Amino acid sequence: MPTAPADGPSLARFGLGTAAVGRPGYITLGRDVDLPAERTVEALRQRTHALLDAAYAAGVRYFDTARSYGRAEEFLGGWLDAHPQAAADVVVGSKWGYTYTADWQASGVPVHEVKEHSAAVFDRQIKETRAVLGSRLHVYLVHSVTPDSPALTDRALHDRLAALAAEGVRVGLSTSGPAQAETVRAALEVTADGRPLFAAVQATWNPLETSAAPALAQAHAAGWLVVVKEGMANGRLADRNATGPDTAALRELATRIGTSCDALALAAAAAQPWADVVLSGAATPGQLSSNLAAAELDLTQPQLAALASMAEPAQEYWRTRAALPWA
Ligand SMILES: NC(=O)c1ccc[n+]([C@@H]2O[C@H](COP(=O)([O-])OP(=O)(O)OC[C@H]3O[C@@H](n4cnc5c(N)ncnc54)[C@H](OP(=O)(O)O)[C@@H]3O)[C@@H](O)[C@H]2O)c1
Secondary structure, three states: OOOOOOOOOOHHHEEEEOOOOOOOOOOOOOHHHHOOOOOOHHHHHHHHHHHHHHHHHHOOOEEEOOOOOOOHHHHHHHHHHHOHHHHOOOEEEEEEOEEEOOOOOOOOOOOOEEEOOOHHHHHHHHHHHHHHHOOOOOEEEEEEEOOOOHHHOOHHHHHHHHHHHHOOOEEEEEEOOOOHHHHHHHHHOOEEOOEEOOOEEEEEOEOOEOOOHHHHHHHHHOOOEEEEEOOOHHHOOOOOOOOOHHHHHHHHHHHHHOOOHHHHHHHHHHOOOOOOEEEEOOOOHHHHHHHHHHHHOOOOHHHHHHHHOOOOOHHHHHHHHHOOOOO
């Protein structure tokens, strides 16, 4: 695997996620204005490649994708093929466990993705991932694990994941929902052949949803790679949406220090001592550039404490998130 992201607020601690651009439909808030008018496969391939070009040029060295992000793995694989030098020094993470079912529709489909954490789905999806990413797969995560997921208990699946880890892939999970901390703690206990199985987690942390932090600190201390996702709460923490009382502390601090709300939110994530990589989910190169200004912010403890006052109860945060429409 290429070198791990460095400590400190360098750009190598930031990653680019491809959920917003690998398929026409997703839950972020301004897709109508931010994506090309015609969300064809070629238009989104070009957008993804433009984001990867800009992120790599800026110093970003972690790229995140998933089987269920439409054609995102394929778009990333094509970009890596065209940039062999870059391919040699980036870390590529993907996920399995959801199957994309929206048939390139943005909305109006009953189900956009189907979740199943079974050995059979792993067997199919690891082949699909390898077909497009080949050996350039460094991190492979079970997608959106919750405490009831069979991924925490299925021994046949654990044997397969252990075999993948033996090939040099860092095996882990991403988490979603109000019980992220419980999920991470359960995953820390999972062993295969007497050794800890998982070595990476991607979890939601942002100033509105901080509940996973103590468990993520434990994971980091155990040597796991800890990646932060949804650092802007799916766009709720971008300037144009951060207008209500729930985001007043973010707005006020951003104004005081002369930055954008999105950069400040990502800087707060990067300031967490357990966070190895913080993802930008930018949909445009302009958003990416705004997001990456986070790398220049070195927040003080009083500033972080001011943002900590924004945290919502996890149940409330995830209720709001579940209501975001696919568009
Ligand atoms: N379960 C999982 O494993 C899981 C779940 C979610 C995400 N992820 C990963 O994490 C990555 C990031 O998560 P995310 O995209 O859901 O959330 P996010 O990073 O919190 O939000 C990204 C969205 O915020 C908006 N935004 C960002 N900067 C902006 C700016 N300067 N001005 C206005 N709007 C701005 C954009 O949406 P609009 O343009 O639509 O407004 C963008 O798509 C994903 O790409 C994916 O790789 C993983």
